Amino acid sequence: MSHSLSNEQLVAAxxxxxxxLYVYDAANIEGQYSALTTAFAGQHVKFxxxxxxxxxxxxxKLMLNMGCAVDCSSINEAHLAIKAGHAPKNILYTSNGIHFxxxxxxxxxxxxxxxxxxxxLEKFGKKYxxxxxxxIRLRPxxxxxxxxxxxxxxxxxxxxxPLEQLEELLAIIDTYQINIAGLHIHTGSEIxxxxxxMKVTDVFFDLVPKFPHLQFLDLGxxxxxxxxxxxPSTNISELAAEIKKFQEKLQSTYARSFELWxxxxxxxxxxxxYFITEVNVIKQTPTITFxxxxxxxxxxxxxxxxxxxxxxxxLSNPNGPLATxxxxxxxxxxxxxxxxxxxxxxxxxxxxxxxxxxxxxxxxASNFNSRYKPAEVMVIKGEAKLIRQRDTFEDxxxxxxxVL
Numbered sequence: 001m002s003h004s005l006s007n008e009q010l011v012a013a014x015x016x017x018x019x020x021l022y023v024y025d026a027a028n029i030e031g032q033y034s035a036l037t038t039a040f041a042g043q044h045v046k047f048x049x050x051x052x053x054x055x056x057x058x059x060x061k062l063m064l065n066m067g068c069a070v071d072c073s074s075i076n077e078a079h080l081a082i083k084a085g086h087a088p089k090n091i092l093y094t095s096n097g098i099h100f101x102x103x104x105x106x107x108x109x110x111x112x113x114x115x116x117x118x119x120x121l122e123k124f125g126k127k128y129x130x131x132x133x134x135x136i137r138l139r140p141x142x143x144x145x146x147x148x149x150x151x152x153x154x155x156x157x158x159x160x161x162p163l164e165q166l167e168e169l170l171a172i173i174d175t176y177q178i179n180i181a182g183l184h185i186h187t188g189s190e191i192x193x194x195x196x197x198m199k200v201t202d203v204f205f206d207l208v209p210k211f212p213h214l215q216f217l218d219l220g221x222x223x224x225x226x227x228x229x230x231x232p233s234t235n236i237s238e239l240a241a242e243i244k245k246f247q248e249k250l251q252s253t254y255a256r257s258f259e260l261w262x263x264x265x266x267x268x269x270x271x272x273x274y275f276i277t278e279v280n281v282i283k284q285t286p287t288i289t290f291x292x293x294x295x296x297x298x299x300x301x302x303x304x305x306x307x308x309x310x311x312x313x314x315l316s317n318p319n320g321p322l323a324t325x326x327x328x329x330x331x332x333x334x335x336x337x338x339x340x341x342x343x344x345x346x347x348x349x350x351x352x353x354x355x356x357x358x359x360x361x362x363x364x365a366s367n368f369n370s371r372y373k374p375a376e377v378m379v380i381k382g383e384a385k386l387i388r389q390r391d392t393f394e395d396x397x398x399x400x401x402x403v404l
Contacts, residue, residue, distance in 0.1 A: 125176025186220025273358020
């Protein structure tokens with residue numbers, strides 16, 4: 001059973017630090033990582049936390065303390081990982097449509113790099129030849145993930161080098177004698193079916209003979225987390241068993257073994273996160289009862305952007321009779337967190353909590369409508385600690401330059 005925070009702890013945090021407020025449970029994150037390492041015990045596997053899910057420096061330090069490496073989607077995330085204390089060998093940067101100078105910076109930092117295009121691979125070959133081991137991100141044309149916006153392996157995706165261009169890829173590698181240390185395929189987010197990962201291993205299996213210097217095979221992330229009772233999730237033990245078979249097949253066929261890499265992001269931090277808001281207004285109309293909270297998609301965009309479901313509970317009246325609400329934000333746009341949702345009876349001033357808010361919550365927050373970004377708190381060994389201050393008015397104007 002994974003650790004979760006009590007109503008009392010969440011109310012205490014809201015009372016101490018104000019709302020809207022993001023709260024993260026360190027023990028839950030530790031439990032998620034432990035579940036992975038236990039399932040894959042004894043296997044040649046390495047986990048890189050996909051830091052784009054939540055990059056607060058304290059989250060990155062927690063990963064360091066647990067022994068989890070870090071996966072980065074931008075060079076700034078790599079700099080943050082180094083600032084948090086991660087060794088370069090435990091930082092992976094998978095580039096996507098970026099200027100070659102970012103790859104040069106990554107090489108200067110000494111971190112692992114996955115290259116995403118033939119164009120940047122050629123530039124890499126011209127500059128570094130075979131002097132710096134590098135990985136290639138491939139696009140296998142596998143459709144996967146809970147939503148087209150988070151599916152990255154299909155045939156219209158911008159990500160990776162399409163397998164149809166394999167001959168061109170091999171020609172560039174041959175021309176510059178590039179040292180290809182790894183192959184990377186990430187098919188999407190919220191993959192509930194282990195067979196999707198195994199389709200990727202089939203692709204890898206066929207490619208292995210073409211890359212003599214391979215050291216790792218990177219299956220990306222995308223483990224599905226449940227958002228409500230009855231939701232499916234990725235069966236990690238089943239995945240571990242299948243990966244073990246894949247390793248044995250590689251060994252028996254090619255007499256070669258590789259480190260298998262995974263990049264869990266949402267899996268690591270989603271359930272650990274809670275987003276607490278206060279109800280500003282109850283608006284009764286002939287057809288709908290709106291519960292308007294002191295936040296909006298400027299703080300939690302997932303319901304509006306991805307139609308994502310977040311369980312919403314009334315912390316102030318947890319056992320009250322259920323009533324039906326549309327929970328909406330205070331942004332001057334359609335700003336709906338939940339429609340037609342049964343929640344314990346809500347009054348103005350009540351605290352509502354959105355669960356599963358650790359991944360892509362604060363990370364995608366903005367100052368739209370000139371509203372402040374919320375504070376962030378981490379509960380460590382039962383104690384709530386502030387890990388990011390709430391914005392102030394000065395934050396809205398800090399980088400503006402007045403010329404009139």
